[in-house]
Amino acid sequence: MITDETMIALIRRKVPDAKVEVVDLTGTMDHFNVLVRSKTFAGIPLMDRHRLVESAIAEARSDGRIHAMSIRTEVLE
Numbered sequence: 001m002i003t004d005e006t007m008i009a010l011i012r013r014k015v016p017d018a019k020v021e022v023v024d025l026t027g028t029m030d031h032f033n034v035l036v037r038s039k040t041f042a043g044i045p046l047m048d049r050h051r052l053v054e055s056a057i058a059e060a061r062s063d064g065r066i067h068a069m070s071i072r073t074e075v076l077e
Helices: 004-014 046-056 058-062
Strands: 019-024 031-038 068-075
Touching (some): 004 031, 031 046
Parallel strands (some): 031 068
Antiparallel strands (some): 019 031
């Protein structure tokens, strides 16, 4: 189980200017939809953006706090 605030903090460590929206899909705080918007993503291919977000939450995924997560990324203008 992980809080929205903790997930946002983990993502912002790797993407400091990120605007992050987290939706708990099941009410169990381990299945999420995440939207990450950042100027950092400009010029970065979609898969690399997702890898960056995945690397930010890797510890929480490996210790079981995050079971499933759908990621969307967008470039902030």
